[in-house]
């Protein structure tokens with residue numbers, strides 16, 4: 196069985212360490228292990244901690260075959276990995292823990308309330324350099340929001356409300372409130388409704404922006420949109436063991452897809468290919484968080500577990516419907532305006548919405564039909580209006596299931612060219628199920644699925660050029676090759 200596949204190249208990694216109100220970014224070198232522990236006169240770990248509750252040999256970070264691992268050491272307080280204490284297995288051994296972008300290691304007391312706690316974020320995301328401080332010292336109130344004139348911390352992303360969340364200081368304590376934001380304010384993974392007292396190392400999340408509260412500081416990654424020249428980061432990864440549905444008898448389970456491992460970078464246009472029934476729509480519904488029933492595995496989006504944080508992250512995901520769900524009697528611009536008004540925060544000004552609608556119309560090349568009623572426009576234009584609706588709301592990850600169905604070759608090319616442009620110039624990540632591969636060279640990645648023993652599997656992931664080399668054939672002939680010899684190509 197061939198195993199050539201696309202897995203994003205080993206990315207540089209870093210550990211962002213927060214302790215005692217200070218932040219440090221420790222770059223990790225794939226060549227060498229890094230020991231982590233408390234500095235003492237006799238021991239100088241590579242990553243030295245000052246906290247008195249850290250052990251001298253808290254653990255080690257090591258890169259093995261391109262993957263990073265935490266190897267737990269000996270310590271009185273132990274280490275928590277994403278909120279769970281690392282314990283030995285039944286045989287008394289503690290296995291190394293594979294680290295993914297966004298994973299958090301903590302040294303703390305079991306209630307996570309020690310002022311001496313250490314919070315360590317493993318990141319491959321800009322190598323941790325984008326993390327920054329905001330000191331709340333001597334401030335009665337700190338507003339986080341989109342509007343710089345009303346917010347001390349301004350995050351200018353459309354899914355953030357103009358005034359989104361407020362931290363108030365009283366008697367040396369800090370309290371968090373949500374300001375009726377559209378997307379909500381989350382504290383340690385829970386959406387808040389009333390005022391909450393902040394405790395050391397609490398995590399405040401507004402969609403994909405995380406703030407760590409420590410001392411008098413907020414420490415956060417503003418996630419500034421990156422330009423194409425900047426290093427690509429993996430934005431979506433999946434490790435799905437299986438997705439099952441109840442079988443016809445109702446007593447057993449039918450497996451629809453198995454062993455799907457994928458990594459997709461920000462700003463990529465990805466084609467999901469495969470014969471009918473290969474499991475493409477099933478996989479898409481696992482990746483977009485729509486189908487959680489019967490999924491064994493994990494999908495990570497923006498470095499976070501998508502399923503566990505779906506209610507917060509869904510604001511960034513656009514599922515473009517295949518069917519026409521538009522209001523036939525509205526004009527194109529009215530339709531996009533309506534969608535923008537209902538999906539963008541209520542406090543966004545009409546001028547700002549107008550600007551977004553105009554920009555969206557131009558990006559989707561809908562200027563010539565902006566005043567036409569929906570029922571008069573072509574299938575290709577209709578499909579573009581469907582995309583415009585999510586684009587106007589500034590989604591960052593788009594899923595399209597066969598958007599080219601019923602389009603003539605010219606319309607298809609135009610649609611995929613527009614999608615490529617959105618991916619490359621607007622940094623959108625776009626995953627598209629297609630059947631026809633005639634425009635495949637416009638895509639950055641292809642993910643090829645095949646049905647084997649009645650279960651959908653991954654046969655290949657890589658660039659279109661790599662696919663052609665791998666299968667030794669033009670892309671248009673690959674389906675035939677795969678259907679005849681699925682066992683030769685399946686992975687996992």
Ligand SMILES: Nc1ncnc2c1ncn2[C@@H]1O[C@H](COP(=O)(O)OP(=O)(O)OP(=O)(O)O)[C@@H](O)[C@H]1O
Nearest residue numbers: 440449451469470471472473474475476477478651
């Ligand atoms: N809820 C379900 N119950 C039982 N079987 C299902 C269910 N959903 C999908 N399947 C089966 O799983 C397989 C994969 O379906 P899926 O819709 O993902 O295929 P696809 O690759 O998108 O196909 P197409 O190109 O025809 O859209 C098919 O054999 C389908 O019949």
Ligand SMILES: [Mg+2]
Nearest residue numbers: 475476477596
């Ligand atoms: Mg399908």
